[in-house]
Every structure is written in C-alpha cells, then in structure tokens.
Amino acid sequence: MEKIVFLDSASIIADIRRPAFPHAWEDYPATNPDQVLARLGDASIVITNKVALRRETLEQLPGLKMIAIAATGTDNVDIACCRERNIVVSNIRNYSVHTVPEHVFMLMLALRRNLLAFRNDLRDGAWQRAGQFCLFTHPVRDLHGSTLGLIGHGAIGQAVGRLASAFGMKVLIAEHKGATSVRSGYTNFEHTLRDSDALSLHLPLNPDTRNLIGTREFGLMKSGALLINTARGGLVDESALLAALQSGRIGGAGFDVLDTEPPRPGNPLLDLDLPNFILTPHIAWSSREAMQTLADQLTDNIDAFSRGSPQNRVA
Template identity: 85%
Template sequence: MEKIVFLDSDSIVAAIRRPAFPHRWEDYPATAPDQVLPRLIDASIAITNKVALHRETLEQLPGLKMVAVAATGTDNVDIACCRARNIVVSNIRNYSVHTVPEHVFMLMLALRRNLLAFRDDLRNGAWQRADQFCLFTHPVRDLHGSTLGLIGHGAIGQAVERLALAFGMKVLIAEHKGAATVRPGYTAFDSTLRGSDVISLHVPLNPQTRHLISTTEFGLMKPNALLINTARGGLVDESALLDALRTGRIGGAGFDVLGKEPPQEGNPLLDLDSPNFILTPHIAWSGRAAMQTLADQLIDNIEAYLRGAPQNRVA
C-alpha cells in the first residue's frame, strides 16, 4: 500500500480529493527543514509545494518513488538527484493561466495610472483643497498604445499577451538572454528591454535565469518603464532593483515574489514606502478556482503515476 505524505497542506486552499487506490494519507499544515526526513522516512509518495527536498534528504529515502510538486516551479526539489534515483517528479501545469495574468494587469494598471499616489493625495486632503474638479498631481498613462515586453512565453506569458492585445498594447517577446540568433516572432533580449514600457517576467528560476535582471538591465530600460514580476524573486537582483527605484532609473515595479519567502529575516523592499512600488505576498497564483484546478491536477498526477503512465513529468 502506498503511503502519501503532504508536507505543506496549508499552502493550498482547496478541496483535495483522495486518490482512487489503496493508500495511507498523512498531511501536515507545514514542515520545518528538520522535520522533512522523519516525516518521509517510510513514504512512497511525497507532496510538496514549497518545502525543499535536497539531495542529502532524498538519499536517505530508499522507499520514495514519486515527488508530486503542488506547483509549477520545481526549484525546491533536487531534480538531478531524483533522476539518478529513479524518483518520478511531476508538477502542475497551466492551472494559473487566468489568475496570474489578472494579477499582472492589476499591478500594471495601478502603476501606470498612479493609483497609490492618488490614494495618498486623497488621504492628505489634496483633492479637498483643489480649486477645480480634478487633480493633476501625477501623470496617468494608458496601457493602450504602450509596449509590453514579455520575458517568457509559456502558457502564462501567452495569456498575458492576449490580455495585452485586448488593451491595445504592442507586445515584444524576448529572445533568450545572450542568444546568438533571434527566432522569428521574437525580439533580442536587450532590444526588448530598451523598447518596452512595461516588462513582465514569466520564466522559471534556475542557474541561467538567476538575477536575469540586474544593474546592467535596468540601465537599458526606459526611465518610466515598469517591471512586473509574478514568477520568482531570484530572477531580479533585489539590491539593483532598490537602487533603480530610489534613483528614478525606472518608473516603478510590481512584485508578487521575493528572493526568500516568507521574508522572516526582513528585506529592504519591505521597507520601501513608495507609490511606484507594489509588493504582494506571493498570491498571484492563488485565485480560488486556480487552486482547485491545482488540487485536482495534483491527484491526477499521482493516479497517473500509479497507473504506470506518469504525466507532467520533470524527472
């Protein structure tokens, strides 16, 4: 009988059905690093959203046959070790193709139209003291006619593109950074940065994409450009971002992610009280319908593995 252990069940707000085969099920609201090994010691299937499964742990779990990642990103799992040990790893795909793009545009609209700055003016009584019916204290920029640069053009990037086109935006799809050639329909990475009014990140975090955006890249952007990141915090050099915002090198940024989450040891971006920076606590993916789709696909992945036909495999 399979033993399934869910290491961080509080990370999903959804009705999770039980797999349709004989099994033992254990779930824990959260799991600290020193609890991972004892909780998985006799498990054959591990479910994790953000709990890390490092090589030193995996090598002590001879009975582990599958890791079901309750997310799309798998940077918290040592994929190479799983491959070497014939541990199947499956992830969740295309579940957030509506909720993440909506969050992207929430951030984009709020920043382009200076929502927070106008809210602060109201709180400070500026409109109440005005001589006319409207307040022109901050520029309001439309999305229509502006250019969106997409770095990453998978399912979510494509969904963001569809919304952008509906708003009347021009869309540039960035070629891989440093690529020698540019594919048809793509724009060179540096040219995308130079030509975009808004840049939105939709790539996984790996050694090649860590600090994809840093001081050099900020130097290429337009002075009023916005950077939107709903993917992974490590894609952006946070100290370079802080400097770019404080010096006015870019127009603003909307982030849903940080390099370390939760930021229990602090983060300078948490203290940045500026109307041109919006930080949300990694919730772009968490629309209720999206989380239910994730939960259903999670169990589908486990059942497919038990049928001998694993799906959504990354290892």
C-alpha cells in the same frame, strides 16, 4: 498499499480529492527541515509544495517511489538524484494561466494610472482643497498604444500577451539574453528592454536566469518604464532594483516575489514607501479557482502514476 504523505498541506486552500486507489493518507499543515525524514520514513508517495527534498534526504528513503510537487517550480527537489534512484517526479502545469496574468495587469494598471499616489493625495485632503472637480497631481497613462515586453513566453507569458493585445498594447517577445540570433517572432533582448513601456517576467529561476535584470539592464530601460515580476524574486537583483526606483531611473515596479521568501527583516524592499512600487506577498497564483485546479491536477498526477502512466513528469 501505498502510503501518501503531504508535507505542507496548509500551503493550498482547496478541496483535495483523495486518489482512487487503496492508500494510507497522512498530511501535515507544515513541515520543518528536521522533521522531513521522520515523517517520510515509510512513505511511498510524498506531496510537497515548498518543502525541500535534497539528495541527503532522498538517499535515506529507500521506499520512496514518487514525489508529487504541488506547484510548477521544481527547484525544491533534487531532480538529478530522483532520476538516479528511479523516483518519479510530477509537477503542476498551466493552473495559473488566468490568475497570474490578471495580477500582472492589476499591478500594471495601478502603476500606469498612479493609483497609490492618488490614494495618498486623498488621504492628505488634496482633492478636498482642490479648486476644480478633478485632481491633476499625477500623470495618468493608458495601456492602450504602449508597448509590453515579455521576458518568458510559456503558457503564462502567452496569456499575458493575449490580455495585452486586448488592451491595444504592442507586444514584444524577448529573445534569450545573450543569444547570437533572433528567432522569428522574437525581439533582441536588449532591444526589448529599450523599446518597452512595461516589462513582465515569466521565467523559471536557474543559474542562467538569476539576476537576469540588474544595474546594466535598468540602464537600458526607458526612464518611465515599469518592471513587473510575478515569476521568481531571484530573476532581479534587488539592490539594483532599489537603486533604480530611488533614483527615478525607471518609472515603477510591481513585484509579487522576493529573492528570499518569506522575507527576512531588513530587506529594504519591505520598507520601501514609494507610490511607484507595489509589493504583494506571492499571491498572484493563489486565486481560489487556480488552487482548486492545482489540487485536482495533483490528484490526477498521483492516480496516473498508480496506473503506470505518469503525467506531467519531470523525472
């Protein structure tokens, strides 16, 4: 009988259906790195959202057959080692194709219409002191007629593009940075930066994409442009972002992710009190509906593995 161990079950708020085949189930709300080996000693299937499973750990788990990642990202698991050891790895796909795009547009609308700045004015009594019925202390800009640049055009990027079109925005899809040719339907990376009123990032984090946006890229953007990042914090050089915001080089930024999570005290973005910067705590993916879809797919992946036909397989 298979033994399934969920290492960080508190990371998902959902009704997790148990697999259909006979099994023993053990879950822990959270697991520290020094607890992993002891908890997986006799496990054949492990579920992890963010707990890391590196080579030095996997090599000490001869009975492990499957890793079910309760997320799309796989950077917390040594995929190469799993392939060497014939450990099946499955992830979750397309569960957040509604909730992340909605979060993107929440950030974009709030920044484009200066929501935080107007809220601060209200708190300071500016409207109450105004000589007319409305307050014109900050510009309000429409999304309609503006240009959105998409960097990354997978399922979520495509969904963001559809919403943008519904708002009446022009959508540019960026070609890979440094590409020597541009595919049909795509726009040169640098031209996308120059021509967009807002940029939205939808890429995985890997050696090719780390610090994709830095000082040089901010220098290419329009002075009023917005940068939205609901993907991975490491895609953007945080020190360059801070400088671009403080100097007014760009119009604003809405981030749901940071390079280190949870963030450590001293990260200057945590204390950045500007009306054109919004930081949310990695929640774009986490609507209750999306988490339930994730949980259902997680169990489906494990059931498919037990039938000998793994789905959403990455190793």
